[in-house]
Amino acid sequence: MITSTLCFVSLSITSLVLGQLETNKKGRGLPPSPLRRRDTPSAGYFNPASNGGSLLTQVSGTSPPAGEPINVIVSGNSDKAVLNDTEVNGGLRNFFLSFGFSAECLGQHSGAPQEANLGDGDGFQNETAVIRLDYGNPALGSCEETVEGGNHFRYWVQNGPSADSGAVFMATSYEQPIAQGHNIVPNGYDFGRYVAILQYATFQGNTSFDGFTYQTSVQYVSGLLPVGSSGVNHGIDLDGLVAVMQVSIVGQPGGQPKKTGLCVQYFFSHYSY
16 A cells, blocks of 8 residues: 555646536436435445446456446535536536646547446447546646646446435546557556545545545445456456545635645556556
């Protein structure tokens, strides 16, 4: 386990241009119908495997069929504002920006979307969007990740009629530059998860963007993903752990929140994949 301390960097950018939300065929990422009451369990999510789903995605064109691990969950017990898939009012996209990830370069996406079945009664659904490390530049940094490689994730929302937790399920990984076909680096799934949450078994820290400050606690959960490489795309081994993040908004515009962000580059210098 990495034992380096959590560090912070100042963020001065208060506005940016994000790409359009890539929604799937059934509107994954939109809030549930107001006629249906949300039922979030104490864990903050429903285990997809309990209702025919899986935390391995479905990647088209793989033989034998293989998927990528959904290895981070934003708990459905997080603040309601955080679970709204928007950049405004402290929503999910703004939370992503607070720890250094933004929408795809100029809103452009190439490649076939991955699908996931979250066991919520909606079956397999396309990813909501792909979010990329912004290398300290929220407006255009995802373009650098597209070319140079790095951390990125796809996500889905568990909001179907059978399991409406509102939790956000993220498949994180660390990829090579586009010149190498964006292949996943060795240990790239576990490493991608570590980059996203700084490789702490449990930790709590604050991140901020555009006047909103988020307090996030993280715990690893075993038993949701397999250990090893069976059924995993590229045959990459997994440690079987999922990071569950519970997020609260502790500062808002007008309340003079502290403008901080996770020191991702410091983490890179202390971990090797």
